[in-house]
Amino acid sequence: MDNQRIAQVFQEIGDILEIQGANRFRVLAYQKAALTISEMGEELKGLYKGDPKELEKLPGIGKDLALKIEELLTVGKCQYHQELLKKFDKGLLDILRVRGIGPKKVKLFFEELGVNSIEKLRKAAKDGKLRELPKMGEKSEAEILVALDEFEKHSERMMLSEAIHQKDLILEYMKGCKDVTKLEYAGSLRRMKETIGDLDILCVSTKPAEVMEYFVKYEHTANVIAQGATKSSIILDIGVQVDLRVIPAESFGAAMHYFTGSKEHNVALRDYAKKHGMKVNEYGVFKGEKMIAGKTEEEIYKLFGLPYIPPVLRENRGEMEAARKKKLPKLVEFEDLKGDLHVHSEWSDGTDEIGEIARAYRDAGFEYMALTDHSPVVAVANGLSPDRFKKQWKEIDTVNEELKKEAKTKGDFIILKGTECDIMPDGSLNLPDSILKNMDIVVASVHSRFKMSEKEMTERVLKAFKNPYVTQFGHPSGRLINQREPYAIDMNKVIQAAVDLGIALEIDGQPSRLDIFDYHAKIAKEKGAKFTIDSDAHAIGQMEFLHYGISVAQRGWLEKEDVLNTLPLKKLLQFFHKRR
Ligand SMILES: [Zn+2]
Ligand SMILES: [Zn+2]
Known part of the structure; x- marks a missing residue:
């Protein structure tokens, strides 16, 4: 278990x-x-x-x-x-x-x-x-x-994090089948969509019958829907369907492409092939009756004179056109991140101490992090007052001193002072400027009164943006996957204001948030917006959420230059503090 x-x-x-x-x-x-x-x-x-x-x-x-x-x-x-x-x-x-x-x-x-x-x-x-x-x-x-x-x-769609977990488990199991020579997953999970329906697994084998026999014996199977010669489907005990297909090696790339989708991207590629007098399907690329490619995805794109299009971009949002013009984005990677700018500690609703958190980030190779415990509305419920930030700064200073002493052997690392400050219903911030001005990072977020009209909510957020200490707009849509719809807000106006004022839009990597939406990120990038990719971690292990944030950023076509926490600390603060 x-x-x-x-x-x-x-x-x-x-x-x-x-x-x-x-x-x-x-x-x-x-x-x-x-x-x-x-x-x-x-x-x-x-x-x-x-x-x-x-x-x-x-x-x-x-x-x-x-x-x-x-x-x-x-x-x-x-x-x-x-x-x-x-x-x-x-x-x-x-x-x-x-x-x-x-x-x-x-x-x-x-x-x-x-x-x-x-x-x-x-x-x-x-x-x-x-x-x-x-x-x-x-x-x-x-x-x-x-x-x-x-x-x-x-309720039918799985969160991305759960899908990744289930995929890892079943791939691990299938690796135990000696008759499988190649094993990959496809589907919307390979495109890192925020929610996933079914899991799709493809493999190569000279003994498909044995592979199918092995597959349906997976221990978390609740129900075998079909066991065929080259395709089987099971329902897992958590209610998710998994399809396994055995593919001829020469068609593997074509099948990976076909089953990765999206459908819209596949249609676009098919049309493109047609114009070149060819046909693409799940078995390969054909000229007349003759198969001319299909073993890898790369060779298929290459045949049409296109560079490889990463799965995260295959949504028919302009990637074919960009590929043709050799203008595909060079996507931001996890390794580009130098810090995390939205982290909670035991000072609000997190579970860990400041020193522990900082050392965990440092040892994972980061250069900085911002502690952004909640402003009072949430914190007061935990028996805390705004004055506690002053106490917290003292502790941050002490830990930063310790880190300095450890720098020789462990490398430089600094904790930034920050808060996730509630945007009140009237658009004011939940902390006085006298406190905010001492903060390096102020993530302004909406945590209450989600049901305002679009006009009211937009005004509320735009008013908060006027505060010169705000550095980021936290989880901009407010949705919780499978639980709460986004609040009504004019995202175009919000994006434009963020661009004009130099406020970053946050990509919150919490599995239930994944917020800002990928398509809003793409629109905002085109308008010149800047972003931060944050974990919103409430425990050290949740540092991992940065990976989900990266997948949203990639789906939004973001490059390293678009993401502020890829910058060295000095440049980062220069950007954020020019309004002060
Ligand atoms: Zn929040
Ligand atoms: Zn938070």
């Missing part, structure tokens, strides 16, 4: 306990353990080494949880979890996945109205029964109906 599944089990135990109204600390223990485990770089399987004591070394994992992990690793399930599930209505867990509904409401709806499924919840809302419950009303009932629509529309 891998970390993600173990984390899921703990999350589910925590959710069930919370709905049952169990002791708050017990609930928290499971939820925290789930978070710790899902963010670990190393597999628990490897750490365990037959001794649960090894697991107790992990933060938040006591004896009891260590034994449960042992059970999951060795038996494949946990008795306590199974017993909870037996006595528990699974429909209640589905309801918990609807945006805006927490365990307390699940409990309320179930106890008062017997609501134990999505369908019953929808019916209760439509019949106007939810509004009569305590702490509910017509408005919150209407909101639940909207959230239910979103839930149904989105």
Whole structure:
């Protein structure tokens, strides 16, 4: 059993306990353990080494949880979890996945109205029964109906991060099949789309029947839909379809191209081929009956006099034209990033200490990071006041001093002072200028009142932009994948204002955000906008989210010059501080 599944089990135990109204600390223990485990770089399987004591070394994992992990690793399930599930209505867990509904409401709806499924919840809302419950009303009932629509529309598509994880697992498994000589994945995942439907795997083999036999025995298979001579499909236990195709080696490139898509890109290439008197399909490129290319994607593009077009650009957004003119962008790469400008610590809702975070970034090869803990609206809920930033700066100074001393052996690294400052509904910032002026980095973000009209929201953001200390506009659309639609805003106006004022648009790499949208990034780049690619990490392991940010940037055609955190520190601050 891998970390993600173990984390899921703990999350589910925590959710069930919370709905049952169990002791708050017990609930928290499971939820925290789930978070710790899902963010670990190393597999628990490897750490365990037959001794649960090894697991107790992990933060938040006591004896009891260590034994449960042992059970999951060795038996494949946990008795306590199974017993909870037996006595528990699974429909209640589905309801918990609807945006805006927490365990307390699940409990309320179930106890008062017997609501134990999505369908019953929808019916209760439509019949106007939810509004009569305590702490509910017509408005919150209407909101639940909207959230239910979103839930149904989105629940079939996987987040990019989950798709990558599932792909890694199944490729690892297929590598164990000795009859496979070449193995690749295609589909929208190869284009790094923000959400993924099915997984597509292609392979080469001289023994397709054996490969199919092996494939359908994958341990996470819930259902085999088809087992054919060269194509099989399974449904994973998380409800995702995986297609495997065995392809002749001479057609592998053509098949990779065909199954990577997008459909629109493929059509554009087909039309292009036609003009050259050729035909392209999933088997190869043909002139009359004769196949003239197909082994690799490169040779196919080359045949038409085109450079290789990376999968992230294959959306028919002008890439064929750019390729023809030899004007494809030189895409920004992860290795170009010199720092991360949106990171949370335990000073707001993150989990780690400043020193730990900074050293982790330094040791990963970065030169700087900005600590951007939340301005009070979120922080006050955690018992903090604006004055705490002054205390935080002292700690940052101390850690920076320490880092300086370590620089000889470990390299230079600096922590920038910053905040993720709420843009209030009236467009003011949630911290006074007297605090902001001491900040190197101010990420201005909308975290409240998402339902304003487009006009109001646009004015709200543009007013915030006037503050000279704002350096970036954080997660500009505000959407949460599969949970919340973007707020209404005139993105063209916002982009233009950002360009005019020298405010960077953020690409937030959190898997549920991936925000700004790739197509807005492309439009903004064409207008001359600058960007920062940030992780918005709340724990050290989430530094990895920068990779997702890079994939959005690449899909938006961004180059190194477009991204400010590829700059050396001095140049970065010169750009940001010229408005002060
Ligand atoms: Zn935020
Ligand atoms: Zn944030």
